[in-house]
Amino acid sequence: MTLLRAEEVTLGYGRTPVVRDVTLDITGGGVGLIGESGSGKTTLARAFLGLLTPVSGNIWYGDQNLRKADMRRFRREVQPVFQAESLDPRMRVGASIAEGLPRGARDRVPQLLERVGLAAGLAGRRPHELSGGQRQRVVIARALAVEPRLLILDEPTSALDVTVQARILDLLAGLGTERLLITHDLAVVGRLCRTAHVLFAGRVVESGPTAELLARPAHPYTLALRDAVPKLGGEPPRARGRTEARAAGTGCPFRSRCPMAVPECERAPELRDLGDERRVACHRAADLTA
Structure with a gap:
């Protein structure tokens, strides 16, 4: 089943086009967007999150045009996972995770922390008291709080050392949640994504099963x-x-x-x-x- 689809999408900032005539589906098994800086990966991800409106073409959410979709439902089902620096340094970990939860569900914070491999007692700490890997797990826990169908991850391991990266990748692989991964790291795509799309200068130049594409x-x-x-x-x-x-x-x-x-x-x-x-x-x- 296709969760999100870009159909001949062109995106830009002002009069500068960044993504040009891109068509691709986000289906099961994990999808990777690969390319160097400036290739249009993050811009396309922002459109998939409903944060950018295409200059031309359409983003489809199931069988609905995203411009006309129920955005409350969409925000629950499609969640971004940013880098660890996105945490508010003034907020305690538990408050950050609970921010998107209804009041009656905020007792789920300890469970969410444990789901991402963290001790429930960390809920009372602030981000600067955690390691980089712990902060990234908190960001993932915050996204999982609303039980989304799809995670959109933008370079989720780029600021972490190799051993911590491996632990985060193991965590993401075991979540059972569909994912769109934006990265320049081919090894990460090979680990988490069944299919991949390679972007150069805002255009898809190659796509297919990840293992075959890399081999x-x-x-x-x-x-x-x-x-x-x-x-x-x-x-x-x-x-x-x-x-x-x-x-x-x-x-x-x-x-x-x-x-x-x-x-x-x-x-x-x-x-x-x-x-x-x-x-x-x-x-x-x-x-x-x-």
Whole structure:
């Protein structure tokens, strides 16, 4: 079942377009939005949360246009999970979690803390008295308080060290709640998401089952992201698709950075089906997947 859907959505700030003609579904098993800073991931997430209105296209919540949906119900069913710094430093942990609960349900705070692996006694502390990992768990507990169907997570582990990241990922994987994950970390997407969409310059350039997409990228940008991940004991990351160059103004937006660019890339590629739920916008996809 599709929980949220973007249909030919274009988003921008003022006259500056940031996301262009994006169509994608949020269905079961976890969905990842991958891309470097400035690719449009967070802007698209804000639209899915109802915080931005598309310049064109529509966001669908089930079979309802989000502009006409029951927003009280929507806010209960779709919850954001921001980074730990989003906690109000003046509020005690218990008060932060209880903020969205009806008065009669505020005795659930200890249960929510225990659900995310924290002691109930932490409810009386303020954020500065907790570690980074504990604060992130509080943010997750706060989102879970209204029993949502979908969590939208924006870089939930980016400020944490590796061991704490692993614990948070284990927690998220075991919650049983659907999730949309915005990240630049391919390992996190591989751990939490069945499907993934790769954004470059506000456009989806590749999408499909995460395991297949990471094992056999069909777009040079996806390959560049994967090859940029350092491997313990391995060779240094390759400089394929360097980040200094801007998106090309015409044709394929990645062509000014692409080591596989050919004259045909002066014509913008359409997002097309490759089979097995995979789509790609690249003239050279057959060469990469052969």
